[in-house]
Amino acid sequence: MVVPRRRVVITGLGVISPLGIGLEATWSALREGRGGVGRLEAFPIEGLPCDAAGEVKDFSPKALAIDKHRKALQKNLKYMARDIQLAVAAAELAVVDSGLVSGGFDPSRIGIDLGAGMISTDLDELAPAINLATRDDGSFDYEVYGKEGIPEIEPLWMLKYLPNMLACHISILNDCRGPSNTITQGEAASNAAIGEAFRIIQRGQADLMITGGADSKIHPLSFVRMKLNGVNSRWEGDPSAACRPFDARRCGVVPGEGAGIIVLEELDHALQRGSKIYGELVGFGSACDARPRGGIDPDGRGTELAVLGALRDSRIDPARVGHVNAQGWSTVEADLAEARAYSRVFGPNVPVLGLKGYTGNTASGCGSIELIASLLATQAGLLPSTLNCDELDPQIEVDVVRGGPRESDNPVFVNLNFNRYGQVAALAVRGGPVDASR
Template identity: 45%
Template sequence: MNEIGVRLQESCGRASLIVGQAMMAETSPRVVITGVGVVSPVGIGNDAFWRNLSSGRSGIDFMEAFVRSDLPCKFAAEVQDFDAMGYLRQRKMLKVMSRDIQLGVSSANLAMEDAGLSRGDVDPDRLGVEFGAGRISSTPQELAQAASDCADAQEAFEYTRWGEGSMGKIAPLWLLKQLPNMPACHVSIEFDARGPNNTITSRDASALLALAEATRTIQRGAADAMIVGACSSNVDPVDIARMNLMDSLSHNGEDPKRACRPFDMNRDGSIVGEGAATFVVELYEHAVARGADIYAEVIGLGAGCDGTGYANGAGGTGLVRAIQKALQQAQLRPDELGHINAHGKSTQRDDLVEARAYHRSMGTAAERVPVTAMKSYFGNFDAGSGAVELAGTVLALRHQQIPMTLNYETPDPNCRLNVIHGSPMRSRSSAAMTVNRTDVGQCAAAVLRAV
């Protein structure tokens, strides 16, 4: 074959590949959300969560879990009146569950109940789990006795004593409370889910990345349904001190309800919190066959990374790519979105990076599409906050109403976004996008459409 023939054959091959990929995209199995479960600082359960979101009730207050006099930030978004015993089937597992895990598994039980599914309703081999988790802290009490036994008479720490006997003062199963894969393990045990099981530990982006992997798992035929979520609890003195060193916590010491101010010109930092949300994600045909109530369809997913975090410029390249990919897959123009549920961390640097990413990825539509930032209600708590925000998006699509952003009073001229404030807003579209970004540049975006 001559050179022209070879090139023609190669061109035809590439064209066939492109057409084949396009056909695969058009015929990809539909994936829908049929259950939502929320355990959050603004409510446990969908009704309480949505009622407080839609009425503008903040879950941020003075910290109650610990004495706060020496902490750099006195505020937190804590889950109130929570007792895991009321939500778990496998209650004997509580002894090896940290607060994070309890929140996550409880939200999974609420989601499965909301979806109308009980243990055994889905073929166990066709039911999987995809869960996001952050850094799970141990409590000082768990290590206090072992640490004190290593001190000599002058209270100097003797390292040799650790192996000689102090280590034996730690409970044998102590580490099981801190492993980030344990939420997914406990959820699979709760519901006898023997299908694909994985854990995502990409901090704030974990929930959306878990949703993306679960969607692909269903689309490739490896599962009929997936239990998807994320959980975190950062209401811990060590976490607060660490986050204050590595990040920007609000030092507003007067009014906790006004401390978290995403995209406001006078924002001064984020607020720690805790919570979890879980979703039942199903193949559309599977959901229809069992008569499920469908919340929304997952129509677009995207991910990206800035590579070197903030050192890679202030434009948020990873978020730009994630947004563009999600919109491309959803086959939507930016101005067709009813709203964006923003990451809205409430730090000067993060919000600016995010706003510039919207302008780079969406052009002039970035100043028109309504934006809400739900961290103004419940702060930032790693993987779990992204999941709770996703729940807010799903319920906003269900109710066709977008919660306002709290404490947005003075627009930042460097952000130039259409931030919803003052009162909730009726949605103009059945589609919405939610995004998350970590401070080292891991980014994810998801586009959902009400069904």
């Protein structure tokens, strides 16, 4: 006897990105083609060819706190790095949007699964310890660091920087007693986390899951890592045009920051609660095409496998897909590889969006932020233009949406992200009202 899979719908959205805070600010910017990338303001930077960044402006986690969480949140802010603050605040927005504030659910049946990245420490917190152990000739004395330096570091310092602390703070505030996990897969992290949360509900281990991801690469160490990895943008013009997905003049990654948190819910549970439903998550696929010497497969084999896996899981034919929300990293090799994969799966006609031109690379938050953008797009029947794709690379043989938004009445889409180590995660989603009788 085949047991029907439990259906999983999306009932809450919370987003914070360089486009603004909340759904209205996000959709207004996307509809108008107004990006959030500009010249870096958080700290001075020298020695890099490009100082463009996607920064979240006017952000106050205390201002976004739910009343009953405000006291606890204020107490714990000193133990939250910016990545954690972004995630917690976006979760507050999602919980309010889903109606969970008023209760009506069993705490043992709500869990959390989040994507998170490497959180960079505030440099001045480690500077005294490092200075003590640095000799006059510039070498480092590890024995001095261990004996004299470490006692100079705040005892609870590490709690600010552990990737699992995003989920910890959110689960404590919302009394989530169900399954809990954190996935650290760079740009693939939030889609992978959403996919795992989807499976948890399908298996009957929870009725509700808070999921998505957050990250901030607006940090000197992140800029240094990008430079060492050779992926940073080399754009010399207006910083707002530095991130150019699929464009013939694209030249590297622009760092960003943000959080996208969604509430997933079993369909019958959502209907009983009278929940607002944004759409249904119908499939998940993951793959890896890492090469022994690093980098991704130039033909995008991992991307192809992940997309096919999500479509097979959802029982959706490629011809029925209304658009693909792509990684669109803005590097020459990655964008070509991705486009080749879509050409093989969909042919030349599926509309493709690359939204990082609006936000920069929000890393572990990008999948969920872009998923929310696609849900808003299907709700409005309008696909946002791919910002800064002024001249499509002639080697890219897919239909990149550019030159202005495009009308669409097809609510089915694939959301995909991958990291520089070849890990790929894809989600298949049917936006809009749900037919409960299917």
